[in-house]
Amino acid sequence: MRTELISEPGDPARPDEDFAALALPASGQGGALVVLDGVTPPEDNGGCVHSVPWFCARLGGALTELSGSRRDLTLREVLSHAILRTADSHAFTCDLSHPRTPQATVALARWSATVVEYLVLADSALLCEAPDGTVTAFVDDRLARLPRASLATDALVDATVRNKEGGFFTAAADPAVADRAVAGEVPRAAVRSLAALTDGAARWTEKFRAGDWGDLLRVVRAEGAAALVARVRALETADRTARVHLGRSKTHDDATVVYVEP
Template identity: 60%
Template sequence: MRVELCTEPGNPARPNEDFASVALPASGQGGALVVLDGVTPPEGDDGCVHDVPWFVARLGGALCELSVSRRDMTLAEILSAAIGRTADAHRTTCDLSHSRTPQATVVLARWDAETVEHLVLSDSALLVESPDGEVDVVLDRRLDTLPERVTRARSLVRSLPEGTPERAAAVQAYVAEVESLRNAEDGFFTAAADPSAAFRAITGSRARADVRTLAGLTDGATRWVEKLGEGDWTECFAYLRKAGPQGLVDRVRVLERERVAAGVRVGGKAHDDATAVWVEL
């Protein structure tokens, strides 16, 4: 089994809000892949005394443990239990009902001798390669289908000069629109403090014989495809196989710096925390 992992902050002066791990039981039977992308809250109160890295470490650790110890539970049930366990760790000190309470996107995969299961919640990605080299990408597309008012608000922000009062006001309006849709019926879902969000995740399974490799990517790494135009998902997977997770993240950083030097905006951040995990079964 080949396992490689890279996670790197977008800004070395700030803590990395991603989490990644591969759990391999001592029994040697199966394993699990966990990738989380902590959601950076806007400046201001979020109702919590803990930061996002604390949250993703707690949630990620629970997911690793439960994935390998509770084979009787589905991945949605495991995520639900992990969210509940993490919430219990700080509900007496923090306002977990706050819309900005720490939260994360989730990629979770688990395998044994017979089956490979997967779960994706929000905008991280799981790539699954078959023995014949076909690559299937598992995505939660709900962030791509938000109401038109959100896309209008985002476009307005990007059209205004940075550092101006008009842009600051537009950013506040855009953030308010997005927050109104977070973990809402007509919006999108993240792993925060409500265990029921786990049952909104994209889930599925396939025969173990139909899977050769798994790769989990946060949206800082999926920029290679989605923001930077280096190629499609199959080409991204081929690049991962050749260069490894560190090589993919390094290439993303080079492309980001080129865009910054050219005055081209790449999404909402010049650089984002980026994580890639490769598991060749």
């Protein structure tokens, strides 16, 4: 089994708000991967006394443990349990009803000898490569399909589309959001490799159009996960002034890649 994991902050002076983990059972049979992209908080920290990295560590830790230890749960149930466990850990100190209470995007995969399960919520991505090299991208594109006018300001997003019907959903404090995730399974024999990416790493395809998802996975397979992040950083730096591709988005974003050949 080949595994790679890299997570690089967009700004070395700020904590990395991504989370990534691999769970490989002692039995040597199967495994799981977890990738979260923490949502940068507003100035009031979303009514929470904790940081986004604290939240992602709690939620990511619960997802990693449950994915590996509770094979009886579906990945939607794993996510629901993990959100509830995390919410319970700070419900008495924080305002979990705040629309910007700490939250994150999610990409999960779990595999056994017979099946690969997947789950994606919000704008992280999970790529699945078949033995013939065909790459399928499991993505939750609800945010990308929203009219730009509905995303004009943070206040408008929070009031109209964040974790709301007709908008987009993230893992925050409501366990019911797990039912909104894109989830399913494919036969284990149909999977040669998996790659989970936060949107900071997926920029290579989604923002800079340097190649399609298949091209991206081939870069990771041939050159390694760190090489993909380095390519993204070079593209960001080159576009820092003109902002042809970056537009109003931050120049450098936290970038995380987990690659597995199960």
